[in-house]
Amino acid sequence: MNAPTGNPASVAQGAVAPLPRLGLFEFIRRVREDQLLVIDPALYGVDLTCSRILFLHSFLVNKPEYIEHVLLTNHANYRKSHFQRTMLGPLLGEGLLISEGDFWRRQRRIAAPAFHSRRIGAFVATFGACSEAMLARWRAASAPFDVAAEMMALTLDIIARTMFSTEVVDEVAAIRRLTDVVVHLRPSLLDLFGFPQWIPRLQPKPYRAAIAAFEALVARLLAERRRAGDAHDDLLAMLLSARDAETGEGMSDRQLRDEILTIFLAGHETTANALAWTWYLLARHPRAEARLHEELDRVLGGRMPGFADLAELKWTRMVLEEAMRLYPPAHTIVRTAVGADVLGGMRVPPGASLTISTYALHRNPNLWHDPARFDPERFAPEAVAARHRFAYLPFGGGPRICIGNGFAMAEALVIVAAVAQRYRLLLAGGHPVEPIGLITLRPKNGLWVTLEPRRGKSGKS
Ligand code: HEM
Secondary structure, X not given: OOOOOOOHHHOOOOOEEEOOOOOHHHHHHHHHHOHHHHOOHHHOOOOEEEEEXXXXXXEEEOOHHHHHHHHHHOHHHEEEOHHHHHHHHHHHOOOXXXXXXXXXXXXXXXXXXXXXXXXXXXXXXXXHHHHHHHHHHHOOOOOOEEHHHHHHHHHHHHHHHHHHOOOOHHHHHHHHHHHHHHHOOOOOHHHHOOOOOOOOOOOOHHHHHHHHHHHHHHHHHHHHHHHHOOOOOOHHHHHHHOOXXXXXXXXXXXXXXXXXXXXXXXXXXXXXXXXXXXXXXXXHOHHHHHHHHHHHHHHHOOOOOOHHHHOOOHHHHHHHHHHHHHOOOOOEEEEEEOOOEEEOOEEEOOOOEEEEEHHHHOOOOOOOOOOOOOXXXXXXXXXXXXXXXXXXXXXXXXXXXXXXXXXXXXXXXXHXXXXXXXXXXXXXXXXXXXXXXXXXXXXOOOOEEEEEEOOOOOOOO
């Protein structure tokens, strides 16, 4: 979180600069309404900015080399941000997303096998079956509908089946409402001004209610599993069978709850948003869409992809990657400095907040030619090889890189292939589309579309 904008004309591109602040009230309004508004687009080309509000030193880090320093080279000096801890801590506890140190390392080691590429291969059939079930529902769709909501329901269904071998069909609407509450959480003023963490932050009532409802879901999941015995081979089984190397003890119910909720939330909302933005961009770029159809028809000829097909869906992958460049679902990565450091010649004091806006980075004109243009060719292998590896970070970087990135890409490829072989998604009039920077980057009013059956080689109209 950063308060960096002001008079952008006074800042040279590629500069390291202290910036005049926005008026305090304007800054607070923007942070709490739409985080994308906090960074003026004229600053997307600035490497590093700093500002201070009351007790909080705040940096916006926007140069790949500096980002690499924070996320990788000197990662030990940077913790997950205090914003994340106070906002998400009550829900996610010591789950993978926000835990730290040796505890985090142990949990990550336990969870890692669930995301191994061999396992993802075995999930591909489930990705396809869940997509088929959604498409069967779509057959009855005659009026425009919100495909962003459909993607959310689909990815939730997938995460429940693959990671926990359970179904949440009856609970999808309720979980969606609860997730909405979480995604709309806003940083407290105490955090924005850098007040110490020991001062209690009051959580909004709907959030406390959402936590209680999520806990009931986890309790059901655990009870179901304990009744059924351990004949499963999923993430939940791995968490349940993990033993501490020294004490031999298993995970407490509290820790299980934290990890389950973390995977539920981190594992569906982001992928759903990536897909919604992909449909939006494809609808607006018919040539890219035609090339996608050509590839799907050639490689799949109307069938669902298997794991081996995914490597052949090169253009489809490039489209997804470019969609996540323009609309990175995790639009902001924030860290808090533990000790003092130096970045781009500037002193970073302990406790400072460092914001990496992937939204700004992915639109940095020093890194991307004509950044606002949708152009999947940016992800051709030669173009990727020519770029700094920290110039594109939809999944973050360094040791805290998204554990689900391979899972998410495979899932998104299957879903795009399943849907685009059957339909073109056309934007419905009267529903303006604009991004909003909440905890994730969502289309503010959803994404309303109508369906046009395809009549190509694979179309089954
Ligand atoms: C397109 C989809 C996704 C995007 C854009 C995304 C993005 C990210 C990002 C940027 C981070 C790093 C945050 C940071 O460094 O502060 C992260 C971490 C994480 N993601 Fe994802 N994610 C996606 C899908 C998934 C899926 C499918 C799962 C699980 C099934 C998942 C689980 C996690 C977890 C557990 C972490 C914390 C990892 C750790 O710190 O060890 N994500 N994700």
